[in-house]
Amino acid sequence: xxxxxxxxxxxxxxxxxxxxxxxxxxxxxxxxxxxxxxxxxxxxxxxxxxxxxxxxxxxxxxxxxxxxxxxxxxxxxxxxxxxxxxxxxxxxxxxxxxxxxxxxxxxxxxxxxxxxxxxxxxxxxxxxxxxxxxxxxxxxxxxxxxxxxxxxxxxxxxxxxxxxxxxxxxxxxxxxxxxxxxxxxxxxxxxxxxxxxxxxxxxxxxxxxxxxxxxxxxxxxxxxxx
Amino acid sequence: xxxxxxxxxxxxxxxxxxxxxxxxxxxxxxxxxxxxxxxxxxxxxxxxxxxxxxxxxxxxxxxxxxxxxxxxxxxxxxxxxxxxxxxxxxxxxxxxxxxxxxxxxxxxxxxxxxxxxxxxxxxxxxxxxxxxxxxxxxxxxxxxxxxxxxxxxxxxxxxxxxxxxxxxxxxxxxxxxxxxxxxxxxxxxxxxxxxxxxxxxxxxxxxxxxxxxxxxxxxxxxxxxx
DNA sequence: TTATCAATCTCGCAA
DNA sequence: TTGCGAGGTTGATAA
Numbered sequence: 001x002x003x004x005x006x007x008x009x010x011x012x013x014x015x016x017x018x019x020x021x022x023x024x025x026x027x028x029x030x031x032x033x034x035x036x037x038x039x040x041x042x043x044x045x046x047x048x049x050x051x052x053x054x055x056x057x058x059x060x061x062x063x064x065x066x067x068x069x070x071x072x073x074x075x076x077x078x079x080x081x082x083x084x085x086x087x088x089x090x091x092x093x094x095x096x097x098x099x100x101x102x103x104x105x106x107x108x109x110x111x112x113x114x115x116x117x118x119x120x121x122x123x124x125x126x127x128x129x130x131x132x133x134x135x136x137x138x139x140x141x142x143x144x145x146x147x148x149x150x151x152x153x154x155x156x157x158x159x160x161x162x163x164x165x166x167x168x169x170x171x172x173x174x175x176x177x178x179x180x181x182x183x184x185x186x187x188x189x190x191x192x193x194x195x196x197x198x199x200x201x202x203x204x205x206x207x208x209x210x211x212x213x214x215x216x217x218x219x220x221x222x223x224x225x226x
Numbered sequence: 227x228x229x230x231x232x233x234x235x236x237x238x239x240x241x242x243x244x245x246x247x248x249x250x251x252x253x254x255x256x257x258x259x260x261x262x263x264x265x266x267x268x269x270x271x272x273x274x275x276x277x278x279x280x281x282x283x284x285x286x287x288x289x290x291x292x293x294x295x296x297x298x299x300x301x302x303x304x305x306x307x308x309x310x311x312x313x314x315x316x317x318x319x320x321x322x323x324x325x326x327x328x329x330x331x332x333x334x335x336x337x338x339x340x341x342x343x344x345x346x347x348x349x350x351x352x353x354x355x356x357x358x359x360x361x362x363x364x365x366x367x368x369x370x371x372x373x374x375x376x377x378x379x380x381x382x383x384x385x386x387x388x389x390x391x392x393x394x395x396x397x398x399x400x401x402x403x404x405x406x407x408x409x410x411x412x413x414x415x416x417x418x419x420x421x422x423x424x425x426x427x428x429x430x431x432x433x434x435x436x437x438x439x440x441x442x443x444x445x446x447x448x449x450x451x452x
Numbered sequence: 453t454t455a456t457c458a459a460t461c462t463c464g465c466a467a
Numbered sequence: 468t469t470g471c472g473a474g475g476t477t478g479a480t481a482a
Binding site for chain 1: 257
Binding site: 332333363388 | 471473475476478
């Protein structure tokens with residue numbers, strides 16, 4: 001990884017065109033060839049960047065009163081041009097391959113917990129299938145109630161309007177099949193936004209707010225029993 | 227901006243929990259207090275980060291064979307813990323405030339061009355209003371055809387299924403108003419994905435693929451005439 | 453390769 | 468403050 005602190009001007013041309021006037025910035029060149037330009041604020045997002053794979057060409061541009069000019073291109077012919085006027089710091093470091101991030105608590109885990117705990121929705125519910133395939137995508141969870149009715153469940157970490165729309169499309173499709181009909185819908189999330197809840201109710205979809213920590217607790221208790 | 231290259235272990239607890247085992251990484255501490263941790267690949271996304279505003283506490287952790295332990299917290303009590311075992315590089319740089327990015331070519335510009343060129347959709351079309359307000363959000367463009375019919379246009383850079391859903395909601399609402407009814411819909415984008423086009427046709431919505439460069443050309447020609 | 457969907461999304465704007 | 472939509476979204480996964 002090369003760390004370059006420099007007074008520079010940056011131009012990007014690709015899906016949009018963007019320009020950064022001369023100022024002091026950090027330029028990061030990584031082992032995969034990627035480049036990013038950071039200002040002295042915001043943790044997450046660089047001012048400009050070029051994702052790998054890309055190629056870097058370095059030109060002498062002393063005629064333009066520059067130390068160097070970098071031209072970085074990817075396969076879509078997007079170009080990032082960095083005009084370096086003054087170098088304030090330049091160092092390189094061998095970091096090696098990163099062992100990578102271990103995550104927990106995402107939607108997949110929530111779905112798995114709900115698959116293992118059908119009673120979250122109602123007494124006597126049974127899981128029919130996870131990721132039930134349809135032509136327009138998989139239904140997260142499909143249950144059968146004690147009355148023998150099918151219920152399609154859409155799981156989100158945060159329940160927003162898009163999720164209700166998605167479930168609505170699944171329900172319309174499932175209810176076209178006479179062997180399944182009638183199929184009800186349940187929108188399950190850790191947090192359901194009011195607008196999503198209102199839209200769901202107009203569609204006849206029930207909302208269930210899920211307590212992730214509680215479910216995980218139930219799961220742990222069951223683990224201990226077995 | 228402080229640049230720290232160090233062998234470190236990182237733990238995040240917030241919306242999810244995540245763990246990074248010991249390895250050499252770049253730690254960026256910026257003037258706004260934010261912190262990000264980068265591996266030697268990927269231009270855009272840090273492995274871990276904490277957005278501003280946040281507070282950093284530095285502890286001596288020599289008892290754990292560490293140089294330092296940083297604990298970073300935001301207002302939601304998310305915590306990012308960086309355990310630093312060895313420092314390979316440490317430098318600080320005054321960059322000043324960045325003049326910021328100048329952009330062109332986003333959806334807003336596309337919408338402006340379409341507002342100025344109603345004939346893109348049909349001869350004799352007139353613009354009624356940009357950002358026509360409704361209770362569920364603004365309709366991008368509202369036109370009247372030579373026949374006196376209203377047409378709501380949703381503009382996207384890339385036309386996908388969500389955009390069709392959005393326009394459908396607007397049309398349902400507009401058509402509830404007897405003083406406007408009937409209102410047709412047009413989905414306009416630089417590129418319309420097949421799935422979106424199919425969904426639009428089932429909703430009776432027309433699709434128009436817009437050539438941004440051509441429109442901009444027309445615009446330039448008009449500028450010259452005036 | 454393409455399509456789909458989640459993300460500690462981030463970021464900006466408006467109510 | 469919250470909500471909503473765009474983003475050079477990025478990134479992962481399945482078809």
